Amino acid sequence: MNRRIQLLSIIFLGFSSVAFSQIKEEKLILNKKREPEVKKIEKKKTSVETIKNYPPEEKSQNPVKYTITDVPAVSDFKTSTIQGEDVAPKFDGTAQNNYVQFGMGNFGKILADANISTTLENKIEVGADVHVLSTQGLKKDYAWDSKQSNATIGAFLNSYGDKGKFNVNAEYGLNNYNYYGIYALEPASDVDLKQKVNQFKVNGYYDFYSNEILNDVRVKSSFLKDHFDAQENQVSILANFSKHGVEVGKSGINLNADLGVGLESVKTDFAIRDKNLASFFNTNLAPKVTFRKGDSYLMLGSSFSFLNAKNSNDFFAEQLKSNKTYWFPQAEFQFAAANEFKFYGGVDGGLKLNTYSDLLQQNPFIVSDQYLKPTETKYHFYVGLRGDIDETFKYDISAGYGKMRDIVFFKANDLFGNDYTLNRSAYNFANTFSAVYDDGNVSDIKGSIQYFPLENLILDGEVRFAKYDLKNYENIYNVPLLNASIGAKYTMLDKKLLLGFKGIFASDRTTNSFAIEGVGSPMLYQSTEDTNDKVGGYADLNLSAEYKIHKNFSIFALGNNLLSSKYQTYKGYKVLGAQILGGVKITF
Structure with missing residues (x-):
């Protein structure tokens, strides 16, 4: 009987890779120590997870929640794992956190990856994390250079004390690529199409084991510079104050009180085109109280933001300054009829500062000159149902409606000059994008499931529908109406062989684009804009396998974009075709 079940599971993995076809390139699957980026429902404490001597009983007041982690359901030509998904499953329960792995594949793809750490006296852990990935690009599709490389080098320190834990990490990232998406010339x-982004990050975090008064403190900093001398400095501090577990009479209801205090400063300076400069300083206060009885609760709160903003460019004689105060509602309830059925709903909102660094993560092909301003979610109502059926089937389904100001998305750029010449800057071939903003409403429906039919088989799926009704633009550019994913993880041969499947799907996307021709005498370029062009949807299928030859040595193979579809992530930017990468991994 067990053999039949194993055979059926293997057939499922193979069939899935054919049944949900069309594709796009997938990000390299790395066994990193960092948290996986796969969208799933996770059963976890809302506070810091229990680690080593971390006392679980003192954090037990926080609710157990099912959450959907949002990550871009996109597997683009870019080789960086930050923008794609880690679709390779991991061996569970492994005691070896230190590893080195190396792999090679078609398209000239090379992977080098390592994570090494050691624990010193007084429970202090220090370590380093290195990742290098490169590809020669699409030489058969483009006459010009489309190769890309990405490298991150990081170091970290963890200290576990009697009252709390402390973490600090530093990371240097280099992303070297080309604006290769030329479709109209x-x-x-x-031709020189080079772009290069350097970014250095330093983060610190301290979390007290008890929820008395000062709960945790987080400090983040980022320093960015690119090939065109754009510079961005960002620093944020967040402190959470709390008093948890206060009994309300003899009702069995516990009260939790929280106050979040945040400071964030961003300064961005561009050196080309309009030479935009933006400076933001935001102060945020978020008080809330939560009444809890069992798995049911009611949270009431607010969020206040005090924003000081400055903008300027070559067209403004004076700097534009503004000071504004924002208020956002924060409330959520959950009624737990049973573990299988938990009804929830609420309203939230907030202010998000759009930085050059964040925009590059979404679209690396934006021009190095952006007008930056924050996005305001005035309110977002939502209702949903989640549950856990016999710890075999977990689900979370919700629907929401919100009103937003300055929704950010990406619009394709025209030529920046009509001279009839191809001696142009790397970004001047109608091959870049700029952030644009519009007010509007958004309706969304999302659902996520996990199913554990066997001890060694895990199936998961996720879908998200989002419809934008904008004030000025007829369509929101480069945002699909529907995103979905399915996945499977299967272990066999006494847990020596690990097989994985991940399929990522997206509906058609609308964009603007340009047709360019030479006219007149002397000859000049003339552009015609299409405001309703289609980029097309995709289905991206990925398979992975890892086999443990020895407890310290394994071999792996990754198959990405297995149907070899040359779809586009943005207009002109085709992804790699079918990719096969194999390598070895040493753990110790």
Whole structure:
């Protein structure tokens, strides 16, 4: 009987890779120590997870919740794992956190990856994390250079004390790539399309084991510079104050009180085109109280933001300054009829500062000159149902409606000059994008499931529908109406062989684009804009396998974009075709 079940499971994995076809390139699957980026429902404490001597009983007041982690359901030509999904499953329960792995594949793809740590006296852990990934690009599709490389080098320190835990980490990232998505012109093969982004981050975090008064403190900093001398400095501090577990009479209701205090400063300076400069300083206060009885609760709160903003560019004689105060509602309830059925709903809102760094994570092909301003979610109502059926089937389904100001999305750029020449800057071939903003309403429906039919088989799926009704634009550019994913993880041969499948799907996307022709005498370029172009949807299928030859040595193989679809992430930017990468991994 067990053999039949194993055979059926293997057939399922193979069938899935064919049944949900069309594709796009997938991000390399790395066994990193960092948290996986896969969208799933996770059963977890809302506070810090229990680690080593971390006392679980003192954090037990926080509710157990099912959450959907939002990550871009996109597997683009770019090789960076930050923008894609880690679709390779991991061996569970492994005691070896230190590893080195190396792999090679088609398209000239090379992977080098390592994570090494050691515990010193007084429970202090220090370590380093290194990742390098490169590809030669689509040489058969583009006459010009489309190769890309990405590297991150980081170091971290964890200290576990009697009253709390402390973490500090530093990371340097280098992303070296090209604006290769030229669709309206035919430049020479030696055209310079280079873009390079350097970013250095330092983060610190201290979490007290008890929820008395000062709960935790987080400090983040980022320093960015690119090939075109754009610079951005960002620093944020967040402190959470709390008093948890206060009994309300003899009703069995516990009260939790929280106050979040945050400070964030961002300064961005661009050196080309309009030479935009933006400076933001935001102070945030978020008080809330939560009444809890069993798994049912009611949370009431608010969020206040005090924003000081400054903008300027070559067209403004004076700097534009503004000071504004925002208020956002914060409330949520959950009625737990049973573990299988938990009804919830609420309203939230907030202010998000749009930084150059954040925009590059969403779209690396934006021009190095952006007008930056924050996005305001005035309110977002939502209702949903979640549950856990016999710890075998977990689900979370919700629907929401919100009103937003300055929704950010990406619009394709025209030529920045109409001179009839191909001797142009790397970003001047109608091959870049700029952030645009519009007010509007958004309706969303999302659902996520996990199913554990066997001890060694895990199935999961997720879907998200989002419809934007904008004030000025007829369509929101480069945002799909529907995103979905399915996945499977299967272990066999006494847990020596790990097989994985991940399928990522998206509906058609609308964009603007340009047709360019030479006219007149002397000859000049003339552009015609199409405001309702289609980029197309995709289905991206990925398989992975890892086999443990020895407890310290394993071999792996990754198959991405297995149907070899040359779909586009943004207009002109085709992804790699079918990719096969194999390698070895040493753990110790």
